[in-house]
Amino acid sequence: MSTEEHTEQHPEQQDKQKDWDQRYRNDDTPWDSGLPSAELRRVLAEQNIAPCRVLEIGCGTGSSAIYLAGQGFTVTAIDISPTAIETARARATEAGVEVNIVVTHIGGYESPAEPFDFIFDRGAFHCIRKVYLQGLLVLLKRVTHPGTRYLTLTGNSDELSTDNMPRLRAADLCSDLEELFKIDQLRAFYFEDAPDLRGPLGWSCLMTRRGG
Numbered sequence: 001m002s003t004e005e006h007t008e009q010h011p012e013q014q015d016k017q018k019d020w021d022q023r024y025r026n027d028d029t030p031w032d033s034g035l036p037s038a039e040l041r042r043v044l045a046e047q048n049i050a051p052c053r054v055l056e057i058g059c060g061t062g063s064s065a066i067y068l069a070g071q072g073f074t075v076t077a078i079d080i081s082p083t084a085i086e087t088a089r090a091r092a093t094e095a096g097v098e099v100n101i102v103v104t105h106i107g108g109y110e111s112p113a114e115p116f117d118f119i120f121d122r123g124a125f126h127c128i129r130k131v132y133l134q135g136l137l138v139l140l141k142r143v144t145h146p147g148t149r150y151l152t153l154t155g156n157s158d159e160l161s162t163d164n165m166p167r168l169r170a171a172d173l174c175s176d177l178e179e180l181f182k183i184d185q186l187r188a189f190y191f192e193d194a195p196d197l198r199g200p201l202g203w204s205c206l207m208t209r210r211g212g
């Protein structure tokens with residue numbers, strides 16, 4: 001397993017790192033099912049997305065990144081929380097898979113020269129857009145090529161429960177992402193909070209990077 005550290009930070013990101021890391025240290029992570037995303041697996045199968053170079057943004061403790069590596073994808077996974085990343089690295093080692101796991105805020109990520117073919121995030125885009133949308137769009141442009149697919153799983157404004165998960169309208173996804181990506185498929189789905197436990201309603205948004 002290869003590892004990288006990027007500790008130099010934009011000042012506005014330092015507080016965010018402390019907040020996220022504290023949640024992992026306090027085990028206050030209701031989103032962390034410990035399972036690879038079922039919606040990711042469905043999209044990969046339905047869309048015939050073959051193993052390729054993939055970047056997972058905000059990978060948390062690595063469940064989906066490890067699954068992707070096990071399926072033959074060449075995986076880089078990044079997260080701002082050192083505690084989450086430490087767990088992800090241990091789990092990757094235990095699973096015997098190669099994942100390039102990097103502690104970094106998205107603004108400081110030193111991406112490789114070769115762009116990624118597939119980008120995935122589960123619950124990261126919907127958090128980061130609130131504080132750093134422009135930085136996230138710059139990253140997405142930098143790490144992709146025309147034709148790169150991007151699957152984001154976000155909260156859905158039609159969810160009626162009172163938890164604190166960010167909730168987006170379909171229009172929010174369009175206004176944030178449509179300039180850079182063509183939306184191929186937007187559908188409602190349910191997050192899984194634990195094995196066999198239905199979580200909140202979300203959006204599954206599969207896109208293709210424009211241009212070329």
Ligand SMILES: C[S@@+](CC[C@H](N)C(=O)[O-])C[C@H]1O[C@@H](n2cnc3c(N)ncnc32)[C@H](O)[C@@H]1O
Pocket residue numbers: 013016020021031032033057058059060061078079080081084104105106107121122123124127128132
């Ligand atoms: C709701 S959690 C989802 C984690 C993981 N994808 C999962 O499904 O278990 C959002 C993740 O994004 C990470 N994150 C938040 N802001 C970030 C940033 N600016 N750069 C990198 N990661 C960030 C957090 O540390 C956290 O692990």
